[in-house]
Amino acid sequence: MKVLVINPGSTSTKVAVFEDESSLLEKTIRHSSDELKDFKSIIEQYDFRVNVVEKELNASGFNLKDFDAFVGRGGLLHPIESGTYRVNEDMLQDLKECRYGEHASNLGAIIAYNLAQKVGKPAYIVDPVVVDEMEPLARYSGLKGIERKSIWHALNQKAVARRAAKDLGKRYEDVNLIVVHLGGGISVAAHKKGKTIDVNNALNGDGPFAPERAGGLPTISLVDLCMSGKYTYEEMKKLLAGKGGLVSHLGTNNAIEVEERINKGDEYAKLVYEAMAYQIAKTIGEMATVLYGEVDAIVLTGGIARSQMLVDWIKERVSFIAKVLIYPGEDEMRALLEGALRVLKGEEKEKFYERI
Ligand SMILES: Nc1ncnc2c1ncn2[C@@H]1O[C@H](COP(=O)(O)OP(=O)(O)O)[C@@H](O)[C@H]1O
Ligand SMILES: CCCC(=O)OP(=O)(O)O
Numbered sequence: 064m065k066v067l068v069i070n071p072g073s074t075s076t077k078v079a080v081f082e083d084e085s086s087l088l089e090k091t092i093r094h095s096s097d098e099l100k101d102f103k104s105i106i107e108q109y110d111f112r113v114n115v116v117e118k119e120l121n122a123s124g125f126n127l128k129d130f131d132a133f134v135g136r137g138g139l140l141h142p143i144e145s146g147t148y149r150v151n152e153d154m155l156q157d158l159k160e161c162r163y164g165e166h167a168s169n170l171g172a173i174i175a176y177n178l179a180q181k182v183g184k185p186a187y188i189v190d191p192v193v194v195d196e197m198e199p200l201a202r203y204s205g206l207k208g209i210e211r212k213s214i215w216h217a218l219n220q221k222a223v224a225r226r227a228a229k230d231l232g233k234r235y236e237d238v239n240l241i242v243v244h245l246g247g248g249i250s251v252a253a254h255k256k257g258k259t260i261d262v263n264n265a266l267n268g269d270g271p272f273a274p275e276r277a278g279g280l281p282t283i284s285l286v287d288l289c290m291s292g293k294y295t296y297e298e299m300k301k302l303l304a305g306k307g308g309l310v311s312h313l314g315t316n317n318a319i320e321v322e323e324r325i326n327k328g329d330e331y332a333k334l335v336y337e338a339m340a341y342q343i344a345k346t347i348g349e350m351a352t353v354l355y356g357e358v359d360a361i362v363l364t365g366g367i368a369r370s371q372m373l374v375d376w377i378k379e380r381v382s383f384i385a386k387v388l389i390y391p392g393e394d395e396m397r398a399l400l401e402g403a404l405r406v407l408k409g410e411e412k413e414k415f416y417e418r419i
Contacts (some may be wrong), residue, residue, distance in 0.1 A: 065129050065297075066297075068399045069116055069163070069174050070136040071167040073247030073275055073305075074316045076112050077286030078119045079396040080130075081406070085193030089396060090119045096275065097308070103297070105165045113172050113177075133179040134403040136395065137191020139163040140265075142213060145194045145221065146414045147402040150176040150186040161337060165300070166266055168192050190218040192266075194259075201261040206346040211269065215250035215262045216365070223364045223390045224254050230388065231359060239381035240348045240357040241385075243297045243343060243365035243377075244393070247316055248304075249273040251343065251404045253350040260351045263346055274316040274367070277307030278342060281297045308363070309335065325372070340376035347381045353359030358385040365393055 065087075070077035074096075080088040092115050102108045120126075137148065138158055148154065150172045158161075158169045164210050172188045179186035194217035202210050220242045227242075228235040236257035244250045249271050252262035263270025263279075272278035278305075289299055302311075310316050312335040313324070324332040351358055361381055367373055369391040405411040 064131045064404070065126075066308065066400055066403055067120075067130045067133050067175075067178065068135075068396050068403075069133070069168045069171055069178075070395055070399065071108075071112050071174070073304045075247075076115045076167075077396060079126055079400070080120075080123070081397075081400045084400075086397075088119070090125050092119070093317070096310045096314070099164075099305075103274050105161065105167060105169050106159060109170060109173065112167075116174060116178075127178055127182045130179075130182065131183060132184055132403050132407055133175040133186040134399045135173075135175030135186065136168045136218065136399065137193075138169035138171055138186030139191050139214070139282050140191055140416060142193050142195035142417065143191070143419055144414075145190050145196070145217070147187050147189045147406045147411060148191070148416050149406075149413045150179075150188060151415060151419040154188075154289075157416075157418060161182060161189075163193065164266060166192065166304070167270060187403045189399050190221055192217055194221075196260065197260045197262070198260040201289070204370075205342070211266050213259070213262055214264045214266045214268075215252060215259075216244035216248070216265065216395075217259075218253055218398050219364060219393040219395045220250065220254075220259070222263075222394040223362060226390060226394065227360055227362045227388050230368055231243055233359070239354045239357050240360055240362055241347050241354070241358055242362045242364065243347065243368075245273075245343070245363065245365035245370075245373070246393075247273065247275045249276070249278075249343060249365075251346040251350055253353040262349060267300075270346050272308040272339055274309045275305055275307060276316060277303045277311065308311055309339070318370055320372070322370060322372055325345050336373065336375055340373050341380070344377050344380035347377070347384065356384070360385050361387045362390065363387065364390040366391075368392070 068079040095143040175186040195213040225235045228238045248265035250265035269279040406413045
């Protein structure tokens with residue numbers, strides 16, 4: 064069975080082809096903040112991202128007719144349980160309207176579906192960024208009517224958490240982990256015996272700043288900026304998610320470039336990068352309290368977990384809590400494949416998304 068996997072992230076588009084469990088192609092195409100800056104919305108990026116996918120397929124001699132199924136990273140829908148969902152009209156409508164917000168992952172289902180339609184095959188998403196297992200206490204903010212939301216790297220966090228539990232010689236359902244995904248956005252989650260009971264909103268809300276996200280901000284200063292007349296509503300949203308974090312301070316979403324600058328003696332770049340590590344460590348500390356200090360391991364994953372510099376800064380501050388395990392990069396492409404295969408092989412029932 065041949066499956067095409069499409070994973071649009073905020074700083075990259077990842078494309079993979081699998082024949083059953085074997086990988087035939089895995090490509091990551093990175094997008095600089097400069098390259099994406101002129102798109103007014105995520106949906107406007109559709110042609111650009113599809114071209115990226117088609118170019119990779121053509122270059123490697125694949126044809127859409129070769130595929131039995133298409134699977135995309137799942138985007139901003141209403142909160143749902145973990146699983147493999149068949150892409151349907153209800154889902155497409157919410158994603159196209161960006162009813163629950165804008166993020167590159169909204170394009171995963173749309174691209175997978177449109178390519179699948181051309182050859183009459185099914186399209187799926189697996190564990191989208193809105194998988195919600197938060198406990199009631201975690202949902203409260205200090206303002207009635209504003210609820211904390213579970214928007215995170217659910218797909219990779221779940222896959223890597225299972226791998227870490229296995230490496231600890233235990234089942235995922237028997238361990239407590241704090242998992243940190245270090246990507247264009249950063250999510251820090253408390254996994255308690257197989258359920259993610261709390262996580263920062265990696266897109267907009269709380270938690271550390273990230274390569275292209277502002278993270279938690281002093282509220283009155285934020286209100287002042289919103290009311291200053293300098294920015295429209297749309298510009299303000301883009302400032303917080305897209306032009307925040309490293310992009311805001313250093314003009315780039317590329318952590319490798321930041322490290323190059325630091326190695327050449329850029330002191331400001333070093334301060335900003337270390338401040339990001341500081342905020343990540345602080346959020347790990349918060350999640351340790353969520354787990355009453357009973358933490359089997361802290362797990363660092365995502366693209367920036369490849370950075371020795373950032374990992375060392377985080378380790379210095381959190382190693383007293385639990386051992387730190389590093390899984391650089393991500394398992395998202397294989398996790399998407401496995402979710403689709405479970406359904407295609409009849410091992411699991413496909414789920415259907417309904418608009419509410
Ligand atoms: N070897 C590396 N050292 C430091 N940072 C890295 C390395 N490889 C990738 N990155 C950074 O990881 C980030 C992207 O992470 P990734 O998980 O692929 O992101 P996303 O899926 O959110 O686009 C970028 O800032 C990129 O520069
Ligand atoms: C929308 C939450 C997940 C996220 O931030 O993904 P990226 O790091 O790919 O932007």
